[in-house]
Amino acid sequence: MAYSPHTDADRERMLAAIGVASVDDLFADIPSSVRPTSFELPPPMVEQQVRAELARLANLNRIPEISFLGAGAYRHLIPSVVWEVIGRSEFSTSYTPYQPEVSQGTLQSIYEFQSLICELTGMEVATASHYDGATATAEAALMACRLTHRDRIAISSAVNPQLRRVLATYCSGPGIQIVEVPADLAEGGSGLTLVGAAAAVLDEGVACLIVQHPNFFGGLEPMLELGDAAHAVGAQLVAVVEPVSLAMLEPPGAYGADLVAAEGQPLGIPLSYGGPYVGLMAAPMSAVRQMPGRLVGATHDVEGRRGYVLTLQAREQHIRREKAASNICTNQALCALAATAYLSAVGPRGLSEVAELSTVQARHLAAAIEEAGLGERRFSAPYFSEVAVRVPDAARRHAALAEQGIVAGHPLWRDYAELGDTLLLAATELTSDEHVERLVDALKATA
Amino acid sequence: MSSYPDDLRYSKEHEWVRVDGASATIGITSYAADELGDVVFVELPAIGTRLEQFASFGVVESVKAVSDLYAPVSGEVTEINDALADNPELLNSDAFGAGWMARLTLSDASQVDELMDASAYAELTA
Numbered sequence: 001m002a003y004s005p006h007t008d009a010d011r012e013r014m015l016a017a018i019g020v021a022s023v024d025d026l027f028a029d030i031p032s033s034v035r036p037t038s039f040e041l042p043p044p045m046v047e048q049q050v051r052a053e054l055a056r057l058a059n060l061n062r063i064p065e066i067s068f069l070g071a072g073a074y075r076h077l078i079p080s081v082v083w084e085v086i087g088r089s090e091f092s093t094s095y096t097p098y099q100p101e102v103s104q105g106t107l108q109s110i111y112e113f114q115s116l117i118c119e120l121t122g123m124e125v126a127t128a129s130h131y132d133g134a135t136a137t138a139e140a141a142l143m144a145c146r147l148t149h150r151d152r153i154a155i156s157s158a159v160n161p162q163l164r165r166v167l168a169t170y171c172s173g174p175g176i177q178i179v180e181v182p183a184d185l186a187e188g189g190s191g192l193t194l195v196g197a198a199a200a201v202l203d204e205g206v207a208c209l210i211v212q213h214p215n216f217f218g219g220l221e222p223m224l225e226l227g228d229a230a231h232a233v234g235a236q237l238v239a240v241v242e243p244v245s246l247a248m249l250e251p252p253g254a255y256g257a258d259l260v261a262a263e264g265q266p267l268g269i270p271l272s273y274g275g276p277y278v279g280l281m282a283a284p285m286s287a288v289r290q291m292p293g294r295l296v297g298a299t300h301d302v303e304g305r306r307g308y309v310l311t312l313q314a315r316e317q318h319i320r321r322e323k324a325a326s327n328i329c330t331n332q333a334l335c336a337l338a339a340t341a342y343l344s345a346v347g348p349r350g351l352s353e354v355a356e357l358s359t360v361q362a363r364h365l366a367a368a369i370e371e372a373g374l375g376e377r378r379f380s381a382p383y384f385s386e387v388a389v390r391v392p393d394a395a396r397r398h399a400a401l402a403e404q405g406i407v408a409g410h411p412l413w414r415d416y417a418e419l420g421d422t423l424l425l426a427a428t429e430l431t432s433d434e435h436v437e438r439l440v441d442a443l444k445a446t447a
Numbered sequence: 448m449s450s451y452p453d454d455l456r457y458s459k460e461h462e463w464v465r466v467d468g469a470s471a472t473i474g475i476t477s478y479a480a481d482e483l484g485d486v487v488f489v490e491l492p493a494i495g496t497r498l499e500q501f502a503s504f505g506v507v508e509s510v511k512a513v514s515d516l517y518a519p520v521s522g523e524v525t526e527i528n529d530a531l532a533d534n535p536e537l538l539n540s541d542a543f544g545a546g547w548m549a550r551l552t553l554s555d556a557s558q559v560d561e562l563m564d565a566s567a568y569a570e571l572t573a
Contacts, residue, residue, distance in 0.1 A: 149493055149496075289488060289490070289508075314488075314508045314512075314513040319513060320513055323515070
């Protein structure tokens with residue numbers, strides 16, 4: 001078969017069709033500082049030279065000795081059994097099954113995952129997973145638009161800013177309008193979504209209200225009141241949750257959430273430069289036909305034996321083409337399997353212990369900083385495992401501590417002008433008393 | 448050749464319409480239901496939705512296919528057949544009766560004249 005590359009005329013026609021002047025303009029979103037100026041590659045190297053060069057590059061990475069970073073991704077203990085399970089070649093080398101029913105093991109692993117997510121969230125049906133928490137949330141928002149036949153979305157400003165940016169990208173294509181609901185960020189404020197402000201923007205054109213609980217600042221939102229405000233105008237409540245917290249907090253199904261989305265990374269998935277992670281999504285059965293992505297169901301074969309199938313595929317793009325519930329999603333089977341192995345290994349009691357230890361250490365951390373006179377909690381609301389603390393001259397001290405291998409949390413002023421000098425500090429069961437002491441000592445030394 | 452009710456008009460997309468003054472009832476034909484096989488789900492528009500003639504207004508899903516529903520006439524939805532939510536198989540058992548889908552207020556009665564009568568539709572599906 002002849003290989004026919006695009007001609008210059010072909011390229012020009014394509015550029016004209018999409019209204020772009022040159023091929024370079026397609027890469028305009030990539031900062032020029034990281035764009036190559038030349039494609040003249042260095043000469044070939046022998047294997048040991050390549051290894052040495054890669055080792056040199058790897059050594060440029062700074063891996064902090066102590067980290068209080070959270071802000072959407074959390075360092076938890078990953079039991080070895082998780083690696084053992086996902087490292088099995090039947091799982092680690094297989095791509096999504098295109099003749100799914102012969103892959104009963106893969107289907108069963110996805111079914112177990114869905115069952116665990118339903119149990120954690122208190123919802124009736126969960127998908128086979130999504131890319132990550134942000135895309136799962138965006139998919140939930142689009143789903144709410146389909147369910148309500150509305151095209152406006154209200155979202156709390158106390159939702160993770162990165163997640164809100166992904167949502168904006170997802171909504172720009174279909175022309176869905178996003179309205180922001182302010183949180184109480186005033187001095188002495190709660191740090192929570194303002195229920196009155198939510199009610200003010202909600203009307204019968206709004207498909208859903210998206211609230212993160214615990215919110216980006218770790219605060220526990222008034223989900224019942226926010227849900228009531230949404231339901232009063234026929235809008236859905238989309239709860240963006242953190243899965244470990246569900247071992248301690250009420251499940252979204254209990255406070256009237258219509259749709260649930262979450263980042264599943266805390267469930268046995270390592271922090272590796274932001275991915276791959278896994279998105280979770282759950283809904284009531286009445287909404288199942290508008291759910292995006294794959295769903296595995298359990299059934300019985302003609303001999304009465306239990307078996308698993310891909311079900312309700314009429315929603316999906318290989319059948320419905322451009323009218324599918326989503327053409328921009330896939331499942332993250334291996335990461336979902338890690339979450340399944342993690343939850344099975346720690347069990348309900350283990351997960352509760354992880355949640356409790358994380359909250360205890362977050363309180364210890366906040367108290368240690370306050371008692372040393374180094375700073376104070378910025379918000380008054382009850383919080384889960386993450387706390388916003390105002391520390392004078394925070395930017396300089398944050399940088400100074402980073403030099404010493406201590407990451408003093410996430411600088412909130414990057415996304416919130418009102419939150420100058422405020423650091424978002426996360427604790428998990430891996431945060432030791434010694435880590436807290438080292439942080440306090442290092443902050444003192446930079447006073 | 449099958450025969451179809453004489454008091455209805457039919458579209459090429461296998462929808463029927465029954466006109467009663469300014470109101471019209473719409474559904475899919477028994478031919479369409481037979482071709483689809485066992486219907487398992489019907490998605491209908493909300494009351495108040497304005498339908499455009501020949502534009503998609505809903506979805507019907509069977510065990511083997513999913514198809515869009517195309518409005519045979521334009522109009523505003525005044526009523527939908529809630530029974531289809533729990534009993535979508537009504538489309539297979541009684542497409543022209545209990546399997547009706549929606550009632551509309553006709554926006555242009557002359558659109559009905561463009562549709563086929565029973566014998567023309569019988570010829571189309573022969």
